[in-house]
Amino acid sequence: MKDFFNALADPSRFFLIFTVAVLAMLRWREFFTAPKVALTIFAGAVIFFVWALKDPGFKANISKPDNIPIIFMLFLVGYFSWLSLYRAVKNDRRIDRGELPEEAVESPKKVLVWPDLVYSEFICMLIGTAILVIWAILLKAPLEEPANPNKTPNPSKAPWYFLGLQEMLVYFDPWLAGVILPGLIVNGLMAIPYVDTNPKGNGYYTFKERPFAITSFFFGFVVLWVSMIILMTFLRGPNQAFFGPFEQWNLHKVEPTVNIQFSQIFWQQWLGTSRPINWLMREMPGILLVLGYLAVTPIVLAKTVCKKMVTQMGNPRFLTMMIMFLIMVAMPIKMVLRWTCNLQFIVNIQELALNI
Amino acid sequence: MADTPEVPKPAGAIPPPIVAAPAAASVAPASAAPVAKPAAAPLKPRPKVQMVWEPKELHRRDWMLVGAWSLFAVASLLSTIFYIVRFLFPNVTYEPPLQFKAGLPTEYAPGRVDERYKAAFGTWIVRDDRGLYALSTTCTHLGCTPNWLEGEQKFKCPCHGSGFRKSGINFEGPAPRPLERYRVGLADDGQMIVDKSVKFQEEKGEWLNPEAFLYV
Structure with missing residues (x-):
């Protein structure tokens, strides 16, 4: 049983399960938000915790003073996700019947x-x-000994609310994961009122009227932020190696990984030649890939799947939204590539200290 | 403004100097308010709002005020600049000397990573079959201090999991480039000298520099 959970905690499996669970919760929200089902899930989570606390390693990790707020947060996130979806489902039924949402009846203006x-x-x-x-x-x-530059605590972890950022730093260069991407998160959140001018859902819960907006929010917050906090707190041990929840934190867990660059995959594995000496030529496939992802995808999407969205939002809003969205999705893509293929960088220009 | 002298001036406003103002307007503003109030109460004409800034003639007293403020501004500016510059030169620096003697090359066993100068100088001294080199203990990702894992024969950073081989080459985790090497040489007494002021970076091809490696 414990081995089973340890196997589930492998990062790519953990991430896949978490994403699928959140998407399934949104897709079959009518089933999952029914009080009986929600209570059963809650009871299951509590039973799991009580059973797991018998394991000394799990207990030691859970009951660290640092980690207690995270346990609170997990249950709170679960509760509030349920509450918002529960009320959204109720309102959607009312709107289908042609009634006003509950909130509009309680206090009309x-x-x-x-x-x-x-x-x-x-x-x-x-x-x-x-x-x-x-x-x-x-x-x-949880105070520790005075800081010593020669002795970094192992593992070294940021405060729990920054663990998502620290997890990002594992996959990207500091200038990107520490400056550009957090800046984009903050500015993107500030831009929401200007980009999303759709008045539906203002002041009441709904899902059917805003499926894309709510799904992106759940993906960005619950999957990319909360699940990264869980991953970083409970599944990363010494040397930032991955450990299952019931695995001993062994300092010498051997991880035979060797990074590979996208330029190596492209030139050596796909084309079977050696990499060009000129760095611009060498990294051209990666640069084109990144630019294509950010420049061509929005255009293709605008012409095919998102036609209706473009006419509703207008071009500038759609482009802003789409580029933010694509950068958000790039995060898990890069993470999964690192976990599965050991891909370190897509663009790796050591000559300019520029890596993406 | 000048043609409605009965209106009480707002506190702190400089009275217009040219007009022969009644006594109430020229007394100090604090006492002017209660004196002028009963006279102005019944009429209450709205004061004209001055939309365009017109340069006023400055009196001797105003010049004193201007002088005092300028003096204050210049003094603040100068002291700010002084303390910013002063801040760059602290009284005490805890930086260890950049050059140190690391003992005789024969003290180091081949194939070993020596950590005796890690705490004091932030340097690992490694000996391989051909000679010695000095590695910086600063991770090239975000500057934490990695740990040497003897069993795995690698340096592993506890912050984001970067891994380096014994040579300093990065091979796992996010570190974008290898650990830096310091200049090494021999002193007259046969001891090894490590000079941290000169760094050699592998990605620039600097490890081939003869000073980056001490042949034994």
Whole structure:
């Protein structure tokens, strides 16, 4: 049983299962959000945790003061995903019958701020403070010895909320994973109100009216952010090697991997020649691949699958959205390529310290 | 503005100097407000808003104000520049000397990675069949300090999992280039000298430089 879970935790399998689970939850949302089914899943998760806590290694990893907020977060993410989909399913049924969404009936024009909202916010603040105080008393802060540049903790992990970024750094150069991509995430989130001017779904839950938007959100947040936090916290051990949840954290886990560059695959494996000496020639296939991915895909999509979307959004909005979307999708593509083919870089210009 | 002198001036405004203003306008602004209030209360004409900036003639007193502010601005600017420059030259630096003597080459066993200078100088000294070289302990990905794993015969970085061979060549994980090598040489007393001020990068072909390798 434990071996089975360890085998599932192999990164590509873990990622595949997680993605399929989220997409299945969205596709068969009417089934999964039924309270009985949701409660069964929740009970299953709790039973799994209780059973798994008998394993000393799992328990040690779970009960680290650093990792406790992540357990909370997992259950909270599950609960709120369920809540939003549950209400979306309800509203979609009402809209199908020609009724107004629930939220529109409860308060037709506006949400009451004073005293309703302010009071509940105040109560939430008090409860939150109380929880934090109790938490701080019960669990000591996970402080470590003074920093020493010669002794990096092994494994070295960022604070839990940055683990998605750290996971990204494993697959991309620092300038890309540390500067450009986080900047794109922040700017992309800021651009949403300007790119997405569709008023449907404002103020009420729905899925049917916004399937693409909600699916991209779930993919970007739950799959790319939350699952990366899980991966980095529970499945990466010493030397950033992957370990199953019930596997001993062995310092000497041997991983016989040797990176390969896309230029090597293209010239040596596909064409059977040696790589050109000129770096521009050598990296041309990779450069063309990246440019083609970012420049040609939106055009092809606009002419074929997304015709309706282009007429609704207009060209500039569609292009902005599509390029952001493609960069988001590039993340898992690169990760899976590293896990399965040991591909290190698609464009690898050491001469200019530029790698993609 | 100049033609409505009865209107109380907002606190801090400089009174127009040319017009022969009544007494209320020329007293200090703090006391002007309560004095002028009863007179202006019944009428309350809206003050004209000055849309275009017109240069005013500056009085002697205004010149003092301008001078004081300029002095303040110049002093702040100069002290800011001074402390920024001063910040670049700290009183104490914890950088170890860039050159150090690493003992006799015969002290190092062939095929071993020696970690005795890792903590003090950030250098691994490796001896292979032909000679010695000094590797930097800074990972080329984001600058963590990798660990030497004797069993696996590789350097492994704990931050993002970059792996380097004994030679310093990167072969796994995200590190984009090999570890850097330092200049090595022999001192007069036969000891090995490591000079960290000169670095050799493999991807630039610098490892072929005779100073990057000490033949024994």
